[in-house]
Amino acid sequence: MLAEEPLCRACLELGRTTASTRVDHIKPLSEGGTDDRSNKQGLCIPCHDAKSAAERTAARRDRQDR
Secondary structure, X not given: OOOOOOEOHHHHXXXXXXXXXXXXXXXXXXXXXXXXXXXXXXXXXXXHXXXXXXXXXXXXXXXXXX
């Protein structure tokens, strides 16, 4: 997957060129995402960590709202 997408997708959107080092599920498996290629993207470590932290925060908020 990283060979197909060698540059971090999130960084590219910001005009930066950074190597992808993590395969990320765009929609997390825990939220019903699939393991299909269409649900995967290459991210660098900082972008992956930031996205994962935001997803954890959103999941906690969702649990509290129930």
